[in-house]
Amino acid sequence: MPTSVLNMTTVTQYIVPPKPEEPAGTGSDSNPVTGTGAFPGTGRRTSSRAAGRGSLGAGLVEVPVVPVRDPASAVLEDPVVAENKRYCTNCGEKVGRGTDGEKGSPEGVCPKCGQAFNFRPRLYQGDLVAGQYEVLGCIAYGGLGWIYLAKDHNVSDRWVVLKGMIDTGDATSMAAAVNERRFLAEVEHPNVVKIYNFVQHPDPFTKAMNGYIVMEYVGGQSLRQLALQHHRDVGRAEPLPIGQVIAYGLEILPAMGYLHSVDMLYCDLKPDNVIQSGEQLKLIDLGAVRRVDDYESPLFFTAGYAAPELAREGASVASDIYTVGRTLAVLSIEFAGYTSRYKHTLPGPDVEPLFALFGSYYRVLKRATHADPAKRFTSCGEMADQLTGVLREVMALGTGKPRPGVSTVFGVETRSFGAGLTAEGEPALPAPDPLEVATILPLPLVDTTDHAAAALASITATEPAELVAALSAAPQDSVEVRLRLVKARIEQGDLRAASAELGSARRLVVDPADWRPDWFHGLIALAGRAPQAAREAFDRVYDAVPGELAPKLALAVSAELAGDMFAAARTYELVWRTDRSYVSAAFGLARVYMAQGARASAIEVLEAVPETSSHHVAAQVAAIKIKARRGETGVAEQDLHDAAGRLERLALDAERRTRLSAEVLEAAYTWVKSGRPGGGPPGRKVLGCELSERELRFGLERCYRALARLAATAEQRHALVDKANAIRPRTLT
Template sequence: MSQGDRCTRPGCDGTIDCGYCDTCGLAEVAQAAPASAAPAGNACRQPGCGGTVDGGYCDTCGMAAASQPAPAASQSAPVTNAPMTSAPVTSAPVTGACPQPGCTGTIDGGYCDTCGLAAGAPAAEPVTTGSAVSSRLSGRASRRTTTTARSTSRRGGGLGAGLVDIPVVPVVDPAAAVLDNPQVAENKRFCRKCDQPVGRGKDGKPGRLHGFCPRDGTPFNFEPSLTKGTLVGGQYLVRGCLAHGGLGWIYLATDRNVNDRWVVLKGLLDIDDPAARAAAEAERRFLAEVNHPNIVMIHNFVEHPGDDGKPIGYIVMEYVGGSSLRKLVEDRGQAVGQRLAPLPLPQVIAYGLEILPALGYLHSQGLAYCDLKPDNAIQYERRLKLIDMGAVVPYENSGGFDWYGTPGYQAPNFESEGPSPAADIYTVGRTLAVLALGISPLRSGVPVPLPDPSNNSLMAKHESFYRVLLRATDPDSLRRFASAEEMADQLGGVLREVLAVENGKPYPGLSTLFGPPRSVFGIGLLGEPAAPGRPHPRAVAHALPVPLVDTTDSAAGLLATVSSAGPEEILRLARDATTPSTELRFRAVRAYLELGDVAAAQEALQRLRTDLPGDWRTDWFAGVAALVAGDPSAAAAAFDVVLATLPGESAPKLALAAAAECAADDAVAGRYYLQVNRPNPDIADAAFGRARVALRAGRPAEALTALDTVAPTSSQYVTAQTVAVRIMIGSGGLDEGRLRAAADRVERLSLDKATAHEVRASVFSAALPLVVSSAGGRPPLLGCTWSQRSVRAALESELRSGARLAPDEATRVELIDRANAVRPVSWV
């Protein structure tokens, strides 16, 4: 037989394609049979089969003639698991070229099988890989070998972390979820071995539901094994099919032994598939011990004979009636004529904050999930559960198990390095990217890279989220988050920043890694708003927050008792310690920097880098050391590494902003001051730094906005408001409306006498030109009649009162001279 010939098997109307019949699975005569196959015409060796081997395959059961079972799937072969309530999305047959520029895919059913866009949709925004947020800063996280972050979470409880109002997904009535006509669509039928289309219609005839792959003879069967009314395991009454997934049909049933509660039976896609069997057995072994509110509950494991009498295994799970995250992005896509559409970013982050604790729980049990993707997480009401756990394996000893993952989500080194928490974290990053960007994970079979902020508005608007994705999906597994708990902690900080941008109000939160700023470094630099100064690097170094002490460290108690000790005492303790702890060694570095001994600090840091490679605190103190040494550019580079490692923390952003301002890089400084100021207005230096940058750029209105974020409860509130008054009356084009707005600010403040005289004098001084050029009859200004003589008299009085409280002779003389110059003309 040759390509395109009719099959010669009696009664078969199939066609030979790639060496095999697409209907009966008969191999081409010229093709060599497997080494272990019986010659044509021999009886089939499969138990219970009375067929005859012809062409290397049985004419009844379709199995190869070899008596040995087919080998298990390779560890490196990815197997896609399906969600409980939705079938996987796969490629479609060719029906037309995709019109999207640069895409080589084909359109089927209105959507491209490569880029996923609708045939008439606008061209997708180009995406490229970007490794740096700033052209000058690296954006690369430190490479870790040990976990350094504490796992104390700053997030609230429940879906949305107590901050995001997640739309409710109603629980689907179980009976209503049953499929009336359970079938696998032809464009979703693929060979489990070669992933090529099978069961497709020809010449107007529908495709076969069961048969053999025409390319390699692998049997396929897309018919449900169970029908309505079947009693499985003597306990579970089948009500119908719910969905078809990567590993088989999923059935709805009632548990006759437990008050007819609704349960789900999950069987195998094909009982002759060793890989599918291995996945189900793995799910049975591991999930029997799993107990977490965000992971589907396993009730039982049962068997039921198939049509051929062979037992088929089924996992009995709780019924979770909601929508998979995949379906949510597909539903949003349908609303706008696309295949997928992004979910709101706060909602996506909230999902991540529910997924990560579940993965962290599995990791604590020595298990890796391996196959996280939007299909495998279901939201119902305001709750989230991970489902389809067939890929779960122990990551410490995974050599005896097949590894299952999904291309586009699994880590690039997954096949070589195997399952691990770091590999799971990669899948979280990819899942969040797909949900937030509304993209397909693959394009032309290649994982779609993260878009660079320069050509993606979402990534540009929310840089910290971009940095989270960069670290989570770093090709180097040692640069990813050290644990699910660490990623959740950083993602929680990013959520507060995102909400501050989206809602325009602050969302402060306590850091689990840094203390508060020790002092302020730039409050007095706005004394002359027209020419704001720049902070001194050493002042910044001594004001920045410091990393919190790890309470599990052996010297934690000692450091708590000597918290007020001087640097000399700290260094003595470090020298006297027989085996200095990590925390004591870092405290010694701080002591050297407090004494200004940069060389000794850098030497100690180098030893710490050798002993603790990848500890972000070495980069943090390297940045502080560079500030003390007067090299703010080097400091900014070090702080950028810390920020790439801890994208949800405010301290690295504040340090990076201050170092950039010291280095006269206001573009970088302004960006990170803003990122700190919006969610955390209680950090006054961020507000004042943002104001300085805005004033240098000639944007006084932006400076006022920044200063107004300082809360009335802050110790710097009065200073911020008095600076705001100076900015309002000192900017060009002052009119009466802005002058009175400035006066209103003054009247609302509780000022000490010296400051009150100074500020009121500045308002009266700015009012003089307006009083001279305007008519009378205006309302009073700070209690003074709106006339030239009254304003001059009020200004003179404020200046003379201020002179009496002046701290030095020179200031006193200056104020008296000004008072004499403005006093009204005397008629006596």
């Protein structure tokens, strides 16, 4: 079986964090570094969405349940730290390694720096710690110490875990344990392991008192173990299913966000530190957790998961978000080189098939792991919102069933473009007007923290000129006021003024991650018939909010107007398959299919517009028109019957029904005159007329005379009467 990156050793390292009063320095992974306390771009990164918890999978994907493990079965028979996991906690040098076939000693002195090490357990079966916790044995070991299973005789013999240290002589490890004791008892979240107590017990070798964290027992498997088990089950190095990985992310993010909301940072997220038990995930191994304003305690991290600025600037909400992105990447792709070649980057869609298939997922990871902390997601809640949108897309593509959702940053599509009923003689699916598209695309929701938000909510004007006047008279200038002025100027058709307003808005923006100016830049470019410039602007928005459908719809119409039908079809399809309320995407996809000669596919899309949509009739009419018009292979008899049956079921006014009937009968007449290619047995009817030249002539005559009676002008009436007379078959009367 190929080697997986999850089989590779990950080493937790630590640094002394920068103090706020010290100047910035270069630093290294294991030596003290300096930096500033208020890091650029991270000042607002402490907010988080409420820490509520739903079922694993967000109701969108089923995640296999992991049985809760019998605690007693978890005890290791021979608790030994593998030699390839033995590193000096002071300098990172390999220690305790064997040579020439001889096993290495778990106890000794680092040959590089002289730091003593001891990897032996300190507690054994039968030990009674603090007169309360009876030890059953070791169950695991990690970067900071052995983990022991015990029974709490003071609380109904409940199972608990005691976490000690690998090297009791290491002051850094001791500091980490004290750090846990200091504030981890405050943590109260269903997805974070619960800390019960902190106790001490004499070391069997040195007789010094060692500290132990007492925490709840979480029976299950770590995400790393689940990934390795998946490899074994499928017989090859295959990552976990993307839906399952995203579901894990949607459980991890609220827990991380909770920690941020109480001014704590997790710092060392990786697959080893998350356990699934039953249908629940928990963050464990809280040894690296620290206060956001802690500039004294050692900073622990793991190579391949840690943000590049960590040694230079210290930990932040942004660096925590980085670890989430890296953890999801390691679980979802065969990420060879994640600690070397791709230590601070991701493989692109050109080399990673999953990223090529699910571009939105790639963009979530790309933003979460951006080199600039200020351009990452501003909170775990924001990342979770976008990741939820991506999961909806993934499941819609995978199951063929729409997975609509409510956006937290865009308004709904109140109008649709390219979906209107067409007049006689016009194409069934005319290309949309770019200016109209720019005024119809959804707008970003008003930022309620903007100081002019209340004033904007009181403006009731709807006409562009009135809206411009009201916005110009707003008591306070702000980004929101300027952006709304951009939209009003676009609706007026004054693109020069719109560009000027956008320039003013950009000067007011303080957050480098604010994508809204790019959105309005794209609208201006679209209205100005510069679709390629619009694509570039909307693509930047897509990078920022990859779980949203509005940017993809804008990208699709921009690609269509630029003549890139392949890109347009792919993006329209993504929007339409995810959420059927975006009817603009259905009409756009049908237009692109028609441009590519895929007539049947265009009809299929239009027929899928739901009856609950206000554009259902327009879609059915367009489908009828396409069926009744000659394609590359001509009109088929079945198309005529389908068009007629659909028309008979539609609720239309008399004039439109008659006009459509005439189109269908004209197509049938042309088909009969061409020799009935591929026709069935005689006697079949379309709209009450037998498929014969004589009967179709009579049917068309009736349609033209009915339309003449409904004509708006005498000229139109005379033309229709002439058509009726010309088509009428010769008779004796």
